[in-house]
Structure formats: structure tokens, C-alpha cells
Amino acid sequence: MAGAFKGFGQKAIPFLKALDFHQSREWFQENRALYESDLHEPFCDLVETLSERFLAAGLGLRGDRKKSLFRINRDVRFSKDKRPYNQHLSAILSPDGTKMEQGVFFVYIGVDRCFAGVAWWQPGPELLQAMRKAITAKPAVFRALVAALKKNRLEIDTEGCLKRAPRGFEDVTDADLAQAIRNRHFAVRHNFDPATIHTPALVDDLVDFTIRARPLLDWGRAIQGKAG
Template identity: 30%
Template structure:
């Protein structure tokens, strides 16, 4: 039996129209259509969750709502023009998460890593890189890994954080405030029958990075377990 298409052109078309008509009246008129598309989309997110669980201890999936929080935003459009969800690894032993973002006009992507580490986690990561940056570089500079995920991304300081030498050989890593990898997808790829399998393969390939970071965040600087 053929593998079902992961996401439909209907979903992408709806999100395009929503971008052009981002107001409550239009959305309410088309809410029945959205609810059907939402059910189909969530089914595919759950399908990916089931596959991820075969090779990682993923605790839960959170599908993000279509409604925007506009209280502190200059952009008062009430609805998001994408569909997304995060897959969380089981804490405290496993850190990091997987993210899937479906957006038309070739703006879909997946992401992994650490978006908003706590102050304590950020310091622990920086201290690890200060002591030894060889292990992390071996992982993220591996040819197969880099072909899929590219370079490490994320916001960073313009100079060294307080207490760190700005001339340190790992200052490019130490300056970072986020530790992320992303991979982009076209609309044609998103509606392809092989999309979920490709996303899963990419997530599986990033495991060495997530497992390394988990080992850092669950031990002290001497390598002694914290949990």
C-alpha cells in the first residue's frame, strides 16, 4: 500500500489564503474547513511522533495553536500563517527538542536544539566548551551531519560573556545564547509521500548532537552525574 502524503496542498492553500485574509471574520467563515485541515495535519504530526519513539525517548508532542498572542506585538494579525509542533525528549536525562514548521511558499523547516536555555544551562554549556570543544566540533563538523544540518545557528553575543577570555579558541561557541540547527523544505517536498520519512531521518541524524548536549547538562564540569 502506498505511503500517504504527509501534508496536503489544501493545507498550504488555506494558509496562503489566511495570510491574505488575516482577520476574524474571514477565519470564522472558513473555520469548518480549517478544523478539517487541522485534524489531518495533527494526524501527520502524531505519525511522526510514533516514528520518533522507535529510536528516541520522546515524551510528548505539543501542537501550537493557530491563534497569535498579540498583546505585546505591533503586528495585530490574529492568526499564525503556519502550522507547527514540538516534540520533547524525556527530561531530566534527555535534553533538547525537535520542531516541525509547515508554511507555504517554501518556508517550511525543521529545527532541533536549544532555543531558550536557562541561565544555569547556558553557563554549564559555555564552561564545557571552555574546557573542551573537541567533542562538540567532531559532531557538528562531521561531513554527513553537516550535509543534512549545515552550521550551528542561534543568537550570540558580540563579544565574550563575562568571565570568559575573548581570545579563547572556542569563543565562537562560547558567545552563543542559542544552539540550533535548521533544515528547510520546499512546498513540493512537504506534500511528497516521503516527507515524514525524510524528516525522521534528519532527526535521527542529529541524535549525536542532542545526546552529547544532554550528557553535558546532566553532569558537572568534572563529569560527575547530577541526576
């Protein structure tokens, strides 16, 4: 580990803005040293510092500087948008340290916004079905989850939910439960000011958010243990 997170460089966001403007491999190579010093290395330190803090808090989430980060290069093979670079950096910390697990922490540092999330994101059909069944079979448990998140100043994101009830759940009449089972994923988000990314205090903010989001992790893990 290179060291504890000390903050992103002051030129982190300006670099991303310039990269998005140029979208040029030549420009990126000319400015790679700035990318490494102000963005990439601090982001690696952030991931590993969060991994240590999450371990200490018993959150069951971990990551490292090699496996957790997404590449700044875009995969343009199947996209009409051929711009070679993202305008953000992002990473996932998960139960096994890979990007393939469910019940994860996600962090995004970008030109457009900076945010973190705790999510069961697009779970496979088996797990998603189990989550929907759990909502209808034990509504009190789900409502207790929603109440716990609300107490912690969080709410489940409804972005991208189905417009109609999924097959087998058409008879659910309670509005809150009907809304919940239309979700394709279960996630909570925390937006933070880009001005706050330059100090170590960002770690405390993200750990606090993840602890507040723990009821969602625990709810999904309990169902995941029964799915299948």
C-alpha cells in the same frame, strides 16, 4: 490517534496565504472546515506519527495532538502587531511531550518557508553556562560533535549569537570555540520544499534529519545531566 500521516491537503499553503491576506475571524470561521481537513488534522497526524517513529528510533522525543501544537491564533496582548492569525503552523516534540523541555524537535509549515529543527533553544542560564564551560573544558568533544554534524550535512546555527564573548570567557582565543560560546542556543535546521508536504514521505525526511541531528541531542543531554 486519528491515523498515520498521509500528507497535508493540496490547499494547505493556499489556505495560509489567504488567511494571512484576510486576517479576519469571520473569514477563518467560514473556512474552518478547510483548515481542519487540509491543515490541522494532518498536522496532528504528523506529530503523532513522528512520535511513534522517534520512539522506534530511540531518539527520546515525543508529542501528541493536544500538547505539541502551537495555536494558529496569535497572542496580541503585548504586541503592536494586532493581526489575529499566524501565517504558519508549528509544533514541538520533546523528551516529556511538553513545550517546556530542552533538547527538542521543532517543525514549521508556513507561507514563508517550511523547516524542521533540533535545538537546545534559549536554555536557562545554568544550562547555557554549563554548555559553554563544556566547550572550553573539553574542546575535543565539541569539535567531534561539529565534525559528526558536518558528516551528516548539518551545522550549528549561529543566528542571534552574541557579538562579544560572555563574561568569564574573554580569554578563549580559538576562533571556532570563541564562536561557539557566543551562541545563545545550539540548533541545527533542515529546510524542505513546501511541495513535499502532501505525501507520507515527509515523515521519512523528518526522521532522517532528526537521526542525523542526534549528536547534538546527545551532546546536550550529557551536559544537562551534569548541570546543577
